[in-house]
Amino acid sequence: MIEFTLRRLMATIPVLLGILLVAFTVLYLIPGDPALTVAGPRADETTLNRIRAEMGLDLPVHTRFVNYLLKICKGDFGESVISGKPVLSSLTEKLPVTLKLALISILFSTLIGVLMGVIGAVTRGKIIDRLCTLFSVSGISIPVFLSGLVFLYVFAVKLRWFPSSGFNAENSLMPFILPAFTLGIRSAAFLARIVRSSMIEVLNQDFIRTAKAKGLSPMRILFRHGLVNALIPIITVIGLDLSSYLNGSVIVETIYDLPGIGRYAMEAISQRDYPVVQGVVLLGAIVFIGVNLFIDLFYAWINPKVRDEMLGKLAK
Amino acid sequence: MKTLLKRMTMPGWLSLAGMIIVLVIALLAPLIAPNNPMDTSPERILKELDGYPMGCDQMGQCFLSRLIYGARLSLLIGFASRFAALIIGLSVGMCAGYFGGKIDWLLMRVVDMFLAFPSLLLSIAVSMAMGSGMGTVIFAIAIVGWAEMARIIRAATLELRSAEYVVAARTLGASHLRIILTHILPNCLPLITVIFTMGIATAVLSEASLSFLGLGVDPALPTWGGMVATGKDYMLRFPGLVFYPGACIAFLVIIFNILGDELRDIFDPSRKGNF
Numbered sequence: 001m002i003e004f005t006l007r008r009l010m011a012t013i014p015v016l017l018g019i020l021l022v023a024f025t026v027l028y029l030i031p032g033d034p035a036l037t038v039a040g041p042r043a044d045e046t047t048l049n050r051i052r053a054e055m056g057l058d059l060p061v062h063t064r065f066v067n068y069l070l071k072i073c074k075g076d077f078g079e080s081v082i083s084g085k086p087v088l089s090s091l092t093e094k095l096p097v098t099l100k101l102a103l104i105s106i107l108f109s110t111l112i113g114v115l116m117g118v119i120g121a122v123t124r125g126k127i128i129d130r131l132c133t134l135f136s137v138s139g140i141s142i143p144v145f146l147s148g149l150v151f152l153y154v155f156a157v158k159l160r161w162f163p164s165s166g167f168n169a170e171n172s173l174m175p176f177i178l179p180a181f182t183l184g185i186r187s188a189a190f191l192a193r194i195v196r197s198s199m200i201e202v203l204n205q206d207f208i209r210t211a212k213a214k215g216l217s218p219m220r221i222l223f224r225h226g227l228v229n230a231l232i233p234i235i236t237v238i239g240l241d242l243s244s245y246l247n248g249s250v251i252v253e254t255i256y257d258l259p260g261i262g263r264y265a266m267e268a269i270s271q272r273d274y275p276v277v278q279g280v281v282l283l284g285a286i287v288f289i290g291v292n293l294f295i296d297l298f299y300a301w302i303n304p305k306v307r308d309e310m311l312g313k314l315a316k
Numbered sequence: 317m318k319t320l321l322k323r324m325t326m327p328g329w330l331s332l333a334g335m336i337i338v339l340v341i342a343l344l345a346p347l348i349a350p351n352n353p354m355d356t357s358p359e360r361i362l363k364e365l366d367g368y369p370m371g372c373d374q375m376g377q378c379f380l381s382r383l384i385y386g387a388r389l390s391l392l393i394g395f396a397s398r399f400a401a402l403i404i405g406l407s408v409g410m411c412a413g414y415f416g417g418k419i420d421w422l423l424m425r426v427v428d429m430f431l432a433f434p435s436l437l438l439s440i441a442v443s444m445a446m447g448s449g450m451g452t453v454i455f456a457i458a459i460v461g462w463a464e465m466a467r468i469i470r471a472a473t474l475e476l477r478s479a480e481y482v483v484a485a486r487t488l489g490a491s492h493l494r495i496i497l498t499h500i501l502p503n504c505l506p507l508i509t510v511i512f513t514m515g516i517a518t519a520v521l522s523e524a525s526l527s528f529l530g531l532g533v534d535p536a537l538p539t540w541g542g543m544v545a546t547g548k549d550y551m552l553r554f555p556g557l558v559f560y561p562g563a564c565i566a567f568l569v570i571i572f573n574i575l576g577d578e579l580r581d582i583f584d585p586s587r588k589g590n591f
Contacts, residue, residue, distance in 0.1 A: 014425050015425060015428050015429050015432060018425060018426065018428075018429035019429050019432055019433070022429065022430075022433075023441075026441055026442060026445045027445075029445050029446070030444070030445045137570055137573050137574060137577075138566070138570060140573065141517065141521075141566055141569035141570040141573050142562075142566045142569075143521055143524050143525060143528075143541075143562065143565055143566065143569075144525075145524075145525065145528045145541075145544060145545075145562075146544060146558070146562035146563075146565065146566060149544070149548055149551060149558050149562070150558075150559070150562070153551060153552075153555060153558075157552060244434065244435075246434045246437065247434045247435060247436035247437060250436065250437070250440075250529070251525065251528070251529070255548075265437070265440075266529070269440060269444065269529060269530070269531065270530065272444065274444060274445075277437075277440065277441055277444060278441060280437060281433060281434065281437045281438060281440075281441050284433065284434035284437050285432045285433050285434070288432045288433075288434070289432055292432075
């Protein structure tokens with residue numbers, strides 16, 4: 001297990017470096033002179049040169065990349081061009097809102113997705129299964145900004161069940177329910193497909209037939225023997241979806257006016273505040289790698305067979 | 317081909333018909349649209365007028381004409397970005413799968429890297445860095461899509477590489493390029509068709525999201541995502557401004573999703589009904 005953990009950790013290093021390289025390249029290619037942004041349009045050539053030297057912009061590209069790496073390692077994601085505040089501290093300040101949104105969404109998506117998937121697998125080929133499939137195809141096809149606006153219009157404006165906008169910390173759950181539902185329904189649609197197919201696979205196996213033959217109740221077979229054995233792909237999808245909530249939060253937090261990372265990114269996009277956007281992109285990639293690592297280690301820990309398989313792949 | 321078509325189910329035929337209808341509308345847009353979609357006028361703002369079947373939007377432009385022209389941009393960007401992704405994904409995937417070893421390791425680490433980025437955020441970062449325009453949008457969507465493609469094609473190539481006819485061709489002294497082009501590529505074609513179609517749905521959705529965020533093509537051009545974005549400020553009085561373009565996006569994406577599922581079942585019946 002220790003060898004596996006070390007090898008798995010080593011394998012993330014090239015990917016991390018590559019991600020930083022991509023982020024750096026995009027930053028490097030961005031049109032406009034950062035020194036000019038700092039100094040203002042009326043600065044003369046000597047001031048500009050001095051600022052360029054201070055920011056390290058006059059150094060060769062590879063030196064700048066190394067400097068960039070060192071800065072990131074120290075937790076310095078740069079400063080916002082507009083407000084001048086460090087990006088990292090703004091991100092950590094806004095993280096709780098987005099995290100809460102993501103967790104409630106996962107709750108929704110897991111409940112709806114697993115239920116739909118199990119129902120689909122049991123009623124395979126019947127009308128209920130068709131309806132579940134229709135739900136999941138529509139769920140992954142309808143853009144988040146559309147479902148967000150429609151839910152806002154129906155539930156908040158017409159029916160007045162939820163506040164339409166305005167976030168206050170005391171009323172801590174209500175403002176999250178609609179946005180979390182919007183995000184959750186989309187992931188539920190993905191999850192339902194995975195649950196359905198892995199349940200069908202498990203339900204076709206011999207031990208299910210044995211369980212039926214010895215007269216266990218259908219519910220017990222379905223959940224105790226079926227779902228538990230279909231759990232691995234399901235957990236993977238839920239885990240990997242965590243970083244996709246960052247995508248969705250950009251749109252959903254803007255529509256519902258929640259002060260999280262997504263809206264912070266959206267404001268940065270409209271103001272062309274590049275360091276902030278880059279910070280959010282990097283955060284997303286790092287979360288993805290972290291979750292991936294965690295899932296692999298978790299599987300290796302619970303199932304030694306999987307560990308040996310993965311170890312073989314890593315050693316290659 | 318005939319037997320393949322026989323395997324197509326009802327939803328498949330329906331979505332194929334839907335796709336042809338959208339394609340025809342997009343191609344014949346100048347003939348069908350009642351007005352010029354870019355023609356603004358302060359007097360027509362949000363009014364119902366004769367000759368403007370669905371009324372006018374917040375800029376006084378003919379709403380129906382913009383919806384019709386929107387199909388053009390959605391399909392054009394969807395197909396073009398998918399094609400660009402295919403070219404990159406195919407070359408990377410085949411090289412990695414065919415040559416194996418160090419090349420495979422290196423290329424797959426690059427693929428891992430691109431898969432790690434949150435897709436929409438990477439598109440946003442790229443289109444901000446490159447400035448607005450059609451080419452930017454296509455590139456920003458393709459750079460997200462190619463990695464998944466490369467991974468699937470690599471797996472298929474890896475399997476084909478050790479097939480007997482490939483080994484035989486190799487022994488006969490065929491060049492690598494010849495083997496890839498005449499033996500491996502044709503055998504990957506069904507798979508390529510399936511992932512190409514399935515990916516169009518995602519590409520259309522990404523284009524709509526980028527336009528919604530104001531990072532798409534020129535906002536004056538009629539795109540469905542852009543129409544939702546500008547219409548949402550008037551949603552309380554005129555929900556149609558958001559609902560119709562949104563429904564168009566959802567319709568097109570559903571069609572390509574069903575079509576992709578259908579093609580996969582046709583080419584690989586053993587996986588029918590499974591994911």
